[in-house]
Amino acid sequence: MNYVVDTLFALFSFVLIIMMVPGFAMLEAGLVRTKNVTAVLTTNTMIYLVASMMFLLSGYHIAFGAFGSDSMSAWAVFLFQMAFVGKTVNIMSGGVSERTRLIPLIFFTIAMGGFIYPFIVNITWGSNVFSGTFLDISSMHDLAGSTVIHSTGAWALLAAIMIIGPRKGRYKNGKIRVIPASNIPLVTLGAFLLWIGWFGFNGGSVGAISSKENADAVALTIMNTNTAGLAGGIMVMLLSYIMYKKFDITMILNGALGGLVAITAGADVVGIYAPIIIGGIGGILVFYFVMFFDKLQIDDPVGALSVHLVNGIWGTIAVALFSDYSLLAQLKGIVVVAILSFSISYVVIYIINKFSPFRADEELEVEGLDSEECGIEAYPEFKKSF
Numbered sequence: 001m002n003y004v005v006d007t008l009f010a011l012f013s014f015v016l017i018i019m020m021v022p023g024f025a026m027l028e029a030g031l032v033r034t035k036n037v038t039a040v041l042t043t044n045t046m047i048y049l050v051a052s053m054m055f056l057l058s059g060y061h062i063a064f065g066a067f068g069s070d071s072m073s074a075w076a077v078f079l080f081q082m083a084f085v086g087k088t089v090n091i092m093s094g095g096v097s098e099r100t101r102l103i104p105l106i107f108f109t110i111a112m113g114g115f116i117y118p119f120i121v122n123i124t125w126g127s128n129v130f131s132g133t134f135l136d137i138s139s140m141h142d143l144a145g146s147t148v149i150h151s152t153g154a155w156a157l158l159a160a161i162m163i164i165g166p167r168k169g170r171y172k173n174g175k176i177r178v179i180p181a182s183n184i185p186l187v188t189l190g191a192f193l194l195w196i197g198w199f200g201f202n203g204g205s206v207g208a209i210s211s212k213e214n215a216d217a218v219a220l221t222i223m224n225t226n227t228a229g230l231a232g233g234i235m236v237m238l239l240s241y242i243m244y245k246k247f248d249i250t251m252i253l254n255g256a257l258g259g260l261v262a263i264t265a266g267a268d269v270v271g272i273y274a275p276i277i278i279g280g281i282g283g284i285l286v287f288y289f290v291m292f293f294d295k296l297q298i299d300d301p302v303g304a305l306s307v308h309l310v311n312g313i314w315g316t317i318a319v320a321l322f323s324d325y326s327l328l329a330q331l332k333g334i335v336v337v338a339i340l341s342f343s344i345s346y347v348v349i350y351i352i353n354k355f356s357p358f359r360a361d362e363e364l365e366v367e368g369l370d371s372e373e374c375g376i377e378a379y380p381e382f383k384k385s386f
Helices: 001-017 021-032 034-064 074-095 102-122 148-165 185-206 214-245 249-263 274-295 304-322 327-355 361-368 369-374
Strands: none
Touching: 001 021, 001 074, 021 074, 021 185, 021 274, 034 074, 034 102, 034 369, 074 102, 074 148, 074 185, 074 304, 074 369, 102 148, 102 327, 148 304, 148 327, 185 214, 185 249, 214 249, 214 274, 249 274, 249 304, 274 304, 274 369, 304 327, 361 369
């Protein structure tokens, strides 16, 4: 019976995590301009298709070795782990929206799903072929991937932005040109789909639910996950009003997502009040780092660096601050993943960019990617805004 219950739990968690696919798609589609919406939706669909297939063909074996499990169905274990892989590319693709072509993104998705992410998993959660070496960071506690998933995808995004550059007209004469979101309802829907998916993301990572102890651990993990999201959203709501006398829904939602990223590393090992602090600080970090990256002219349309990179780092450190895990082990994990994820991604993106340029040409970027890349416009009856 335990085998059956834990298998069902893993499959249910898998379904919740897969809800994050439309979550990313709706969030990004709402934050970009109407002329690029179909391209964003197509990209998110492609990521799920290609990254998942690559994880089946090679990624799982690199990360964990052979299929197998004594506590539940091996196929449920695979599906649960497969659900994570696309998130690393979702983070990267969202941050380079509105100026990147689909074909080079496909090539990068193959690399990320088939090797880069599985390699990071191998040295943290997986079979650990580098056991006993500097690359062995399995002592880092990272329940569901503040570093392993969120930072990995965000370091790849930073590498991509450095190679591809900002959107046309985003920065001019040292000034920041605001490019407003096209569909706030979609942004809100996407953020809450992600929030719901996070309960499977973090709760499922406990690994089992068939005993009283495990059931309590899952419930605590989900409760802490939700609390951190609440705290992150509340902090940004307050900051937004204090500074601008406005309630910016896109920033509030990103603050909540920042809180969710921050608690992802330690939701299972902290008490019920620590997530208020962890998530609240996560929201504050999002609020200020969005402005910080803009000042550096690092163009990130969806705020992915602030949400996933900054809070991936903060959440991993917070584990040591609010539980008994070693701060040195947490910091080592952050540094090793940063070096590997950024350097490997930079090299891969640089090589791909040489034979299949990521950047759309200037005319296509002005016209919008939908018609040329996809042949379908999301809002054909609307007049385009350049």
